[in-house]
Amino acid sequence: MKERALAAAEVALPPLCTDGASAATPALPAGADPAPVRRSRRTPAGWLSLNALRLATILALLTLWWAASALQLVPPLFLPPPAAVARQAATAWSDGFVDATLLQHILASLGRVFAALALALVTAIPAGIAIGLSPVARGILDPIIEFLRPIPPLAYLPLIVIWCGIGELTKVLIILIAVFAPVAIATAAGVAAVPPDRVDAARALGASRAQVIRLVILPNALPAILTGIRIGLGVGWSTLVAAELVAATRGLGFMIQSAAQFLRTDIVVMGIFVVALVAITLEGLVRLAERIFVPWHGKL
């Protein structure tokens, strides 16, 4: 039931980066009754007008931005013209900014987020499974997660620096703390939401408890785990700037910080756009992974 409610919520609020493929209905074999189409609201015409509206909004904002700076309504120091931002993107890409090219900044940031995500996968997923399976584990881990979850990263940043210094470890840890809770909570929810009949069915077919966990509970929780990873990546990426406040020499957060110190607003705005584009790309990649690894999700 929970899964269905989640799916329904996603239909009601389509994400910004949804593309056409998810709206396509899967091909049905001859002779099979079609499964009920849940996303009936997304008719081709409706989808078209929705995307047209999105495009129109983006174009309108860009025009407004261009007009405001072209008519000099706002000084370029506060609002650089779009052309200047685009030029900075090209320059940063080819010549770099503060000792690294744009690609190197992006890769440095991605490296930190993915290192944190990898650590989260090997810690938060087992923790979530334990919470979902055992009341004892739940009792032990719940307070820790509930304590960490609502703290803004900037609040624990100084403590992590005192504990772990100003190296890469600190940056990765800050992101890990932010990513841990959403992944663990989503995993626990997915594990706890396994339909009892599926577990009983496996037991009746001869599965041991370990086999039930491996062959039924884990695959059943996979959609929830991927949702947790998607949310975790989003949270981790938005923690990036905080993490790169600490003695970084590379990374998008560092690039924006340095540009701000030189009052290079055009580079600041360019950096913001790059951060947003990477976030949208990451979200799209996880959604692609969902379509590949859990094609059944929301269909049963």
Added chain:
Amino acid sequence: MTLLAAHDVSVTYRRRGGQPVAALEGVSLGIDPGEFVVAVGASGCGKTTLLKLLAGFLEPDQGAVTLAGKALAGPGRERGVVFQDDALFPWLSVRRNVEFGPRLAGLSAAERQASCGRMLALVGLAEFAEHKIWELSGGMRQRVGLARALANEPAILLMDEPLGALDALTREKMQELLIEVWARTRQSVFLITHSVEEAVFLASRIVVLSPRPGRITAEFPCRFATRLLAGESSRAIKSDPAFIALREQVLAAVLRGATA
């Protein structure tokens, strides 16, 4: 010799802050090899609880459940279970669902493939082996669930309202299929339903359960399934005066229990 039996079993559900509910009280039931026993009763009469006891998903508060004379220890592969909402594994193909039990039992790929092919042919889904679960209709999914339970070659099939969620037409076809499968595999079957007509049509023996506390209040021997196997149509059987008379008798027993 009795294959699967419940001896004087009682189950009480205790809810926090609520009155304890006696789901089953002093129920005894034996199922012989080759029997098709159908339990019928109003909702809340403990039918599903009884099936869970026989499957080993639940232990009785009092009494015992035995399989071929030995006390049960949890679920086991000699008892195949079919659920109302199919309980298939959507991350596996139809074939992998059916092969789930044989795979756990360590059968070789060739053996698994042979048994999967046989079982899917038995339920009329031979050409759907490589399909995804979500591509199938409700009736087809229920047949996959049946094939999956049969693939372990259990001594008895336990079915919890397997046709409850199906439309009338599919339901009728599935009833005929169940009788055919029963006749071909010579397996014992224990099936629960709230449809009296279904019970009379399928069963070789009907047990009527009454609610609060769940008890067996009546038993009826039955033999309409053999007439289907002899070639008579199910419409003809169901409109036969003898069928209607028994149906009314069973219904009266169900209603008596429900109002008592």
